[in-house]
Amino acid sequence: xxxxxxxxxxxxxxxxxxxxxxxxxxxxxxxxxxxxxxxxxxxxxxxxxxxxxxxxxxxxxxxxxxxxxxxxxxxxxxxxxxxxxxxxxxxxxxxxxxxxxxxxxxxxxxxxxxxxxxxxxxxxxxxxxxxxxxxxxxxxxxxxxxxxxxxxxxxxxxxxxxxxxxxxxxxxxxxxxxxxxxxxxxxxxxxxxxxxxxxxxxxxxxxxxxxxxxxxxxxxxxxxxxxxxxxxxxxxxxxxxxxxxxxxxxxxxxxxxxxxxxxxxxxxxxxxxx
Amino acid sequence: xxxxxxxxxxxxxxxxxxxxxxxxxxxxxxxxxxxxxxxxxxxxxxxxxxxxxxxxxxxxxxxxxxxxxxxxxxxxxxxxxxxxxxxxxxxxxxxxxxxxxxxxxxxxxxxxxxxxxxxxxxxxxxxxxxxxxxxxxxxxxxxxxxxxxxxxxxxxxxxxxxxxxxxxxxxxxxxxxxxxxxxxxxxxxxxxxxxxxxxxxxxxxxxxxxxxxxxxxxxxxxxxxxxxxxxxxxxxxxxxxxxxxxxxxxxxxxxxxxxxxxxxxxxxxxxxxxxxxxxxxxxxxxxxxxxxxxxxxxxxxxxxxxxxxxxxxxxxxxxxxxxxxxxxxxxxxxxxxxxxxxxxxxxxxxxxxxxxxxxxxxxxxxxxxxxxxxxxxxxxxxxxxxxxxxxxxxxxxxxxxxxxxxx
Numbered sequence: 149x150x151x152x153x154x155x156x157x158x159x160x161x162x163x164x165x166x167x168x169x170x171x172x173x174x175x176x177x178x179x180x181x182x183x184x185x186x187x188x189x190x191x192x193x194x195x196x197x198x199x200x201x202x203x204x205x206x207x208x209x210x211x212x213x214x215x216x217x218x219x220x221x222x223x224x225x226x227x228x229x230x231x232x233x234x235x236x237x238x239x240x241x242x243x244x245x246x247x248x249x250x251x252x253x254x255x256x257x258x259x260x261x262x263x264x265x266x267x268x269x270x271x272x273x274x275x276x277x278x279x280x281x282x283x284x285x286x287x288x289x290x291x292x293x294x295x296x297x298x299x300x301x302x303x304x305x306x307x308x309x310x311x312x313x314x315x316x317x318x319x320x321x322x323x324x325x326x327x328x329x330x331x332x333x334x335x336x337x338x339x340x341x342x343x344x345x346x347x348x349x350x351x352x353x354x355x356x357x358x359x360x361x362x363x364x365x366x367x368x369x370x371x372x373x374x375x376x377x378x379x380x381x382x383x384x385x386x387x388x389x390x391x392x393x394x395x396x397x398x399x400x401x402x403x404x405x406x407x408x409x410x411x412x413x414x415x416x417x418x419x420x421x422x
Numbered sequence: 423x424x425x426x427x428x429x430x431x432x433x434x435x436x437x438x439x440x441x442x443x444x445x446x447x448x449x450x451x452x453x454x455x456x457x458x459x460x461x462x463x464x465x466x467x468x469x470x471x472x473x474x475x476x477x478x479x480x481x482x483x484x485x486x487x488x489x490x491x492x493x494x495x496x497x498x499x500x501x502x503x504x505x506x507x508x509x510x511x512x513x514x515x516x517x518x519x520x521x522x523x524x525x526x527x528x529x530x531x532x533x534x535x536x537x538x539x540x541x542x543x544x545x546x547x548x549x550x551x552x553x554x555x556x557x558x559x560x561x562x563x564x565x566x567x568x569x570x571x572x573x574x575x576x577x578x579x580x581x582x583x584x585x586x587x588x589x590x591x592x593x594x595x596x597x598x599x600x601x602x603x604x605x606x607x608x609x610x611x612x613x614x615x616x617x618x619x620x621x622x623x624x625x626x627x628x629x630x631x632x633x634x635x636x637x638x639x640x641x642x643x644x645x646x647x648x649x650x651x652x653x654x655x656x657x658x659x660x661x662x663x664x665x666x667x668x669x670x671x672x673x674x675x676x677x678x679x680x681x682x683x684x685x686x687x688x689x690x691x692x693x694x695x696x697x698x699x700x701x702x703x704x705x706x707x708x709x710x711x712x713x714x715x716x717x718x719x720x721x722x723x724x725x726x727x728x729x730x731x732x733x734x735x736x737x738x739x740x741x742x743x744x745x746x747x748x749x750x751x752x753x754x755x756x757x758x759x760x761x762x763x764x765x766x767x768x769x770x771x772x773x774x775x776x777x778x779x780x781x782x783x784x785x786x787x788x789x790x791x792x793x794x795x796x797x798x799x800x801x802x803x804x805x806x807x808x809x810x811x812x813x814x815x816x817x818x819x820x821x822x823x824x825x826x827x828x829x
Contacts (some may be wrong), residue, residue: 176536
């Protein structure tokens with residue numbers, strides 16, 4: 149062991165690598181940082197983790213009040229509150245994860261300037277910590293399904309696939325923004341606005357079917373479209389729109405690749421510019 | 423083993439300021455990049471450190487010590503040059519990195535351990551030892567935000583001290599906690615060095631470098647100025663440091679060490695006639711004269727002088743105890759105080775003086791001018807000093823002429 153452990157130090161360069169092995173070797177650090185982010189998330193709050201439940205529930209109530217009153221959508225026979233809650237379950241996870249991850253380096257400056265470890269672990273830990281809230285959202289969703297007597301079929305087994313895709317998406321976007329934020333603090337101000345626009349551009353509170361047929365695949369370039377539609381189809385046992393999901397998944401992998409390339413090209417200088 | 427080949431690090435001055443997108447965008451159009459000034463923090467540094475060596479890195483602030491450690495710790499890449507390190511590397515550029523105030527002592531031990539590169543199983547195995555070392559058994563489940571700063575540092579150092587890598591890189595983290603804890607920490611460092619680990623250690627404390635390291639590398643303006651046995655390198659470094667001279671005047675009030683109560687005006691090494699004296703004879707008494715300015719009327723001000731030898735060891739400290747100003751406030755204005763060191767007391771060698779003015783009740787240090795003047799005690803070997811007829815190496819930080827009796 150001792151003799152084989154050799155650290156090579158070279159000038160910064162375009163050593164493009166996934167670095168998955170290195171991250172795997174440091175998985176315990178990822179675990180402890182995730183745990184820390186979860187533990188401190190609701191510290192010094194009055195109602196603590198109730199926020200994890202309140203956020204989706206109150207948003208669902210508001211959407212229901214607005215959109216089942218006068219602006220009606222064709223939700224394919226799904227009760228609107230249930231429809232909205234399904235969308236919000238994944239969307240709020242992505243939103244929280246991206247906003248936490250994008251600030252992760254700025255919030256952990258001393259980790260970057262005083263110790264070495266694979267930098268990617270920092271935004272990944274922030275993303276994974278947001279999964280904690282997702283567990284609560286899914287519980288609320290399950291309760292709502294029982295209430296509305298929505299009976300799922302075997303397709304519900306595909307739910308984890310869409311959750312994993314959502315995690316990958318949140319991690320990719322969060323990582324990209326976290327690296328840009330080290331260099332350009334503009335990101336901190338742009339992220340809330342960006343997330344707002346992103347939500348409106350995603351079928352969270354409306355179905356993708358209301359987009360004209362010929363534009364639908366363009367719409368699916370936003371990976372959230374395919375993920376949300378697929379997630380709903382899996383939860384309610386409706387037919388999957390495979391072309392739409394396909395475009396979204398391809399787009400997701402392109403975004404993930406861009407994110408990794410940008411991150412790798414910037415990470416060497418983090419300690420000097422943060 | 424650590425091998426560094428031509429390590430160089432340059433920083434673009436002002437580069438850190440380009441934190442906003444607008445600067446970056448306008449930067450593209452103005453193309454000022456070519457004219458930007460650069461700072462070379464480390465300049466073509468090469469060395470090889472064998473397995474099991476304990477090496478100290480010394481040098482003034484800004485000489486490149488921290489940059490070197492950051493490169494070897496992989497926190498920042500070199501601009502040019504390469505290095506390779508064989509063995510698992512543990513680096514301690516700070517204690518308590520990643521500590522979170524809201525987490526308990528126990529939680530922070532695991533988090534910090536993982537950040538320093540320990541495996542969970544290793545932390546589990548050493549957990550009791552870490553806790554015992556920190557002496558914080560009772561507060562383990564208390565969030566560290568309720569700890570005193572001393573407790574916090576003790577816990578942080580305890581985790582760090584139980585990191586057992588093959589190569590340890592340490593930056594001046596020992597200056598934590600109270601004296602007893604510092605001693606314990608230094609002992610731990612010594613053990614690490616003696617157990618065959620390679621240790622690279624940066625410190626301003628020449629004493630700990632001499633004690634802990636077998637070899638020292640002196641960095642000066644980013645280059646290696648000397649590399650050799652620790653004691654010799656430290657002496658060479660201190661010798662240069664001490665060429666500052668036997669007198670120093672702070673003409674402008676602004677940069678003079680001081681606060682709104684007192685500030686230093688001058689410090690001189692003098693003989694009986696009040697003349698500046700750079701190399702007193704060992705038999706001669708030496709005065710150190712401090713002139714300071716009191717800026718208020720109502721403070722008891724006690725000048726005090728600290729004497730250090732070439733290895734950085736404190737020879738003694740003396741303060742004005744008998745002049746009558748011990749209890750009564752000094753009026754505003756200049757005051758001159760001189761401490762007299764008797765002849766046949768100091769050993770040969772270069773001595774560095776730190777001067778301060780304090781108030782003791784309550785304790786307040788108004789200024790401290792570190793290593794402000796130096797002088798070199800010489801023995802002319804005429805036979806009437808403590809040396810007698812012996813001309814060889816005579817160690818010891820003082821050399822008093824003692825009374826001997828024979829029966």
